[in-house]
Each structure stands twice: as structure tokens, then as C-alpha cells.
Amino acid sequence: MRIINTAIAILFTAFSVAAGCNASAGTPEGQAPEAVWPTKSWPVSTAEEQGMDSASLARLIETVGTYRQDSLMIIRHGKIVAEAYYAPYVAGISHDLRSATKSVVSTLTAIEVQNGLLDSVDHPVVDLFADKNILNIDDNKKAMTVQSLLDMTSGIEWTEKAYTPDESIMRMYLTSDRTGFVLDQPMSGAPGAKFNYNGGNPYVLSALITKKTGQSAFDFAKKELFGPLGITSAKWGRVDAQGVTDGEAGLYLAPHDMARIGYLYLRNGMWDGKQIIPSSWVERARAGNVPATFGFHYSNLWWSLPEKGAYMALGRHSQFILVLPKLDIVAIMTGVLRDDEHYPAPRLVDDIAASVKSDTPLPSDPIAQSLLSAAIQKAATEKPSAVGVTPDLAKEISGKTFKLSDNVLRVKSFTLNFFDSDSSWEIMADSGKDQTTQRFSGLMGLDGTSRKSPPAFYGINAAKGRWLNEHTFEIERRVLGHGETQLWALTFEGDKVNVSYENTDGFKAQLHGEIGD
Template identity: 75%
Template structure:
């Protein structure tokens, strides 16, 4: 029997490997494509390891996010929730103020207009679509402004929007009797498409365009053509303006689960349960982000992107986020109440998620890592008390007393604090400037043990408050309406029968109020 030479043996081995690989490839090709789990009714929950992710690294991510003023974080891979945490006092199921994530939803509704043929092209000149408005400051640049330039924040309209002071363009827009016309009336600062400038008037006009083409407000159109199809049931979106237009730049509330449904639609290129809801090209443009924006981000179709990280996202003030990572088959959601000078880096968030991905295939179960993740989720839901240092005698003197306030920008008329061993509470009355109902009363519980006390649900939401004495004469009250991207603080310094109040909130508002105790 002849012995095989090394070369012959190597050739035979290579042929054998090729034949085996071909057989394996045929076997893989014969396997059916896994069915996409559509979360129209509810999301499927899975362990991270079943979806190729590391539970211990997700536990660390949840702990890192918890170091900031976040309300929630959720990670979805392969259509399944692998981790979600709700940071006390916020709890699951409460619709959250999305701020500028609203803009990305308005983009999605504009895409539906295109899909249905209600809008012929994003290249349509804007002024042609609003021929009924006598627009001011019309020049060649304004005539060249298109729907696409509104979507890309490159409209060229002169605009100021930074600190939200009363003289800024956006604040003057809200005071205008016709907000859409106000935006269109602004002079041009440059040629459309030439440069990026973040302008919340752009999506306001797009919302007005939805009303013009459909006869419905953006909210009603969304309920009919988007929210219903995706199984979104938590939506709230304020009131319409004098022209019946929904605020297109902010004001939408969704629960984290419903936020994720928006991201999941984009992850699947605009398809939901086999139906093309928005054009796939719309999603591709948002993902590509051709427009160089600020702080290293790119932009397109009212979505932000970091192309070098394979990520695109809807972002809102105070850390609202819908993140899509197509190559990893991941959607992530985050909500919060961060101030403008605080932020949780989107880039870091992406990196932390990416590092937790270990495989496209299931990993072996890891009980210790899973226990770490479960503990991190429990810790997030357990409020960590702030320091307290007792209650002075002054509390007894002012408890239940009403303090009348002088004229102020908050329209606050009076307040009272009630210090009890249990169910301590606060009451604020405000002026409504309505002859039929001159004042409105707000009340709730407050925790004096360093933790928030939640009040029963009110029409405007669930109050959560906590208070503590800073010294013998100064009381500090922290108030939240859960799901609103705002924290209010009231610092009340008492001096005999008088009080000085310093009010601040996470939107940057600061006011000083003065009042006296009533007999």
C-alpha cells in the first residue's frame, strides 16, 4: 500500500474540509429564517445570555446609568427585552415626557405621508405647500426651502434657541397667535441646505403640514396610522394650537415600552408585521446621517446618528433616548430628568451596550452574572434616601399655616406645609387668569425621611415629593411629577411671619418669591 505524501494528504484534507463546509452551508441555507417577534401586544422577555449578551456587564451598565438622574433604561436584542430598570421614584408603565424625541416621531409621520402619497416629495418647496399664508421676508432662499431641509435642520431660517430665554425665537414662537406663520415669517440667515442649525420651528411646520395634508392633527394622525399599527397605547400629546396644530417639536409622552416600539420599527427598515409603514429609504437616510451636526453627531430626517459607531437615535432634553444599533440587532431606551449641564454620554452608552454583546448565538447560562443583574435592577427600584437632620420647633409654628405670596412669574398665590408624623403634605394655589376659575389648587404628600412620598394619581400625573430642614429656619422641598422631565426645588427661608422662596427647575428657570403668613 502506497503511503500518501504530505502534499497529497494536505490536498485530501482540504477537499474534505471544503466538502464538509459545503455540506454545512447547504444545511444552514436549508434552515428557515427565524421569525421576527413583533411586540404589538407585548414584549418578550429573555435572559441576556440567551441573546448572546453578558448579564454582568449589563448589571454594570445599569449601575452606571443609576449614577445620574435617570428614570429608566431598557435593552432589547433580537426582539426581546434582556434588561430593564426603573429608578425610584419612577416606576414602569408611566408615560414619559420625550421632549425632542417628539421631533423624530413627527419625522416618522412625515414618512407615512410619503408612503401614502399624501405628500408627493420631500423636495417640494415649503412655501408652495402653505400658499394660504401671507408669508413675510420672502426671497430666493426662502423660495428654495424644501421639506427635506426642514427635516435636516438646514432650512436656513434665522433662529435662536439655546437658553430658552423670553427673547429667543422659540419662546416668541409660543407666544405668537399663529405659530406656523411665525416660523415661516422669519428672515433667512443663509441658503437652505448649506448649514446645520437646530431649529424647533422646523418640526412645528412639519406638524402643520400633516394637518394640512390629512385634515387631522399630528396626534390624531399618529393614533390612526402609527400608534395603532405598532400597539402603542400610552401616548399623550398636549393640546393643539389656535390653528389645530399639534406641537411638533416637543410635548409627546410615551412609556419606555412604547418608545422602544418606535425604535423597533426603524430597526426593521420601516416594516411592521409584514407591512411597510414608512419607506425603507427614509430609515436608511436617518441611519446614514449625511448632515454634519454638533458635538460630533450627524443628522438627517430629524434623527441623530454616530455612523462610526453604527448607531442612530432620537434624542430629547434631559436625557430622553431611543437608540438603534442595526448591526447588533439592538434597540435601547433611556429616560431621565438630567439638567442641561448634566448628561449621560450617548457614546458611552453605546460602548457599554456593545461590550456586553459577546455572540450572535446563545451563551451558556451564568447564574452568578444573572444574579448580579437582578440585584442591580432591584437596587435601581429601591430609593436611596438623602441625609436628614431632624425637625426644628419652627415646624410646629408654621404647620398648616397659609402663606400668601406676592405677584410672581410662577403665578403662585399661596402655599402651606403640614408637618405630621405621618402623611406630611404641601398645598400650592396658582392663578389661572381665568374669570370663571381664578385659582387652581395643587396638593400632595411629602416624605420627611429622606425619600419621596407619592401622592394618589391626579389628572396631570403622580406627584412625588420629599423635604428636609437645612437649618433652623430653612426648609427645602423637592417636587417631581413622575414621567415629566423636570425636577422642581423650593427653598423656603422663614423669618418671623415672612418667607423668602427660591424656586428652580431642571429647565433652568429661577425665580424668587416673597410672602407673609396669614392670620
């Protein structure tokens, strides 16, 4: 999250690196469904074989496709019944979970408890970090427990709304000891008294994992969570100066592996005969003991809608791991939605629940199944966006290098190449290390659809461009799986260029340059 400084980090990561309780059909409470363990791969089934209606799922896939979603996957009784990937995103690419990362940190904390590494979630946090010289200690801070961190009721004074530079979350990322920064903050009230969303809480929990295990949260996860569940797509950035993995964001998982996290919770913390996390941990996440915001409840770093029998891991730009226990369903959704775009979680729950018709198989419905197949195929085909008329200016600037003055994005120059096919962009950027310059490039479509570049060490670029008028060319660019899209509007005036940059995190910048020698 870290808009200004992490806008740079995101840029260069890209460059360089009716609902559950109202439905009549479902798995009865306490009745274990047939054991299916997708450690190696997910079984696939028709919707009808799992008591769902393919036509309803087809409509859902089409509706979701009107938003800037990347994927939608629905699993019932341990089998995939619908799986759509919205172009240009494709299956198998690890996706930025954003704050859904927090729910995985919760799961790792649960493993600490299950394995006896943490004696109790009621343990006072100050005592667990007795080696730190924590500031602003008072009775409230002494009473703060691991559970209050997990419930976002720590009582720490914290601001995290628009991600402006003065907010707590932004200042945390600028410090040399982020865990210490969080623990040093004054208290605004008694722990447990009030919900206040605070990315510092899971950061401290990640630090606690490192303290208890001698490993980063990522290394601990690979051994104790990802390995047993068969998760192979995980990426989780770099550790900080203290060896701590970012606990509030930064984890990447492919949708199939996101679903494995949800399925672990659907199966009450059990995986193929082994209790990975306590069932009581799952129940607390599901119950949502803490009233939160926008009608949600919260607990153990999971959001919930108890009246709909639903709980979920949520991340910015529409990342979902949704669990519907009464319907025996896990649903996954990823996307690049702006903050002012929403596919509401209650609506998603209702739409999925409406497609459930029975606990037993339905008769085969070839027509409905063909509608579902068509919807999935339509999702995989990018719908062209509008393109403008190509001016003569395109030939004049094609292949020329424009050098940029110093800027917050550290971009030193760019070149556009306009060809009949395989048009491309190229950027030279300051890597931020030893004043070295790195070259990045990719293809761009000029027909309203994205062109994917060959895989690079940081991922797969997908970009398209269009002329807004005779002097302004706009590029829409993303790295597939990253939770943000970039828009570059380049206005050419003689030998000079002005560049307006904006991404879906809300970061904006103005760059200026001219044709180089």
C-alpha cells in the first residue's frame, strides 16, 4: 500500500521485479463432505454434478466481466465447477493479494499456536517483545494481546485511509525498524474496545513469527503451510532490515493456490488427515466477533458477513478468497479495480448462492453447460477498446528517444516504436542502486487490445496504446498479476514531451523531457 514511495516500488516491481444461510441447499452443519484433497491438482466437475446451475454461473461470469477483474473460480465439494480468466490475464500467473496477505499471516499465527510455538493468543504483546525499548508504554499498551492484533482492536493510534504521506502506514514504511515503529505508537484506547483497520498489526504478527521461529514469515510458510497444501506459486518480496516479511501486503499466489487457503478453512483447518490450524481458529474467523465497517464483521484477520454465512480474505482492487461453509463452496476472485469500483461482496455471495440448486447431482444440462463454456471463452477474449486516428506525428517520433528531467518515478528516457505490427515501448530507468540504469521494454497493441511481451524476470507485460488527439498518445500498461494498471499520457509539442502518469493505487506524477542527442 505505500502510495508515494511504493508507487515507485510498484513501478519498479513491475519494471524489475440469496446467501449461505438463506439458501435451502448446502452441506449440513457438522456433516463432513466427501474428502477431496487437491494437494497436487484440483479435480474438475460440471456444475450440475455438484448441484449447481451452469446457466446461472455463465451469467455470473459475464457480469463479473463487466468489471476490471482478472479471474473468477468457484469450487464446490472440492471440485472446480467454473473457472474464468479475463484477458489479458491468463491462468497460472501469481496474483498480488494486497491485504488478503493479512489472512495468510493469521493462518501462520494459527500454525504457531497449533505447533506450540506460541502459548496463547492472550499473551501480552509487550512481553513478547521485551527485547525492544518500546515507547509510550501505559496500562492500555501493557494489556494489548496477540488476539487484539488479530482482531484489529489493538488500540494503537493509527491512520490508514487514503495512504497520504502523513498517515501511519506510510510513515511506517519509511522507518528503519517498522516493527518498532508500530509498537512505539501511542494508544488511542483500550485493546479490544474498538475496530480500527491497522496494517501495523499484521506487521507485528509477522515479526512475532520471525522471533518465535528464527525464520521470516515467508520461509516459515513455505515449510509449514505452502508445502503441505501443495502451494507452489508463492512470491512474497524481500524482508526488511530486521529480517521480517511484510505482514500487511505483498504476497502473490495463483488463483488455484489462493483456493487452497480457502479450502483449508472450509475443512476446519484440516488437510489430508493433518490438523494444520486449530478448528477453533477457523470458527472465530467465521463468526466474526468484532463489528467492523460497511456492514462487515472481523476476526483473526478475516472479514465476515455472518448473516450470509460467509467469511473472506479481502485485498485492495478486488482480491477475494471467499468461504461459504453451508454451501461447501470456496470462490476466488482477483482484479485490478479502482478504489471507486466495486463488485460488492454481499452481491457475490448472493449470486453464487443463487446458482446452488441441490446437495445432490442435477440432471446433465448440455445447453446450460454450453452457455457456461461460451462465457468462459468470452472472458478469455479481450474486448477491443476505442482507438483514435493515427496522426502523421507518429512517424516523426517513432524510434526517437525522449530524455526526461529528474522525476519521482526515476524514469530517465523513453522511446516509442510504431510499426504495422509489434509496436513497442522502451524505458530507461534509474535502478536506485549504484546509479545504474536498467532497460525495460515491451510490445503494445494499437488495435484496442493488449499485446503481451515475452516473460521477463519481473513478469509478463501487457500494454496497449491509442492516440487521444493529434498530439497525445496514451499507453495502458500492466504486469499481469499485479494489482494495478498504469496510464501514461504523453503529449508531444515539437521536440518536447509532457507525461502524465497515474495508476490504480491513485498515485499521480508529471514528467517532462525532450528529444535527446
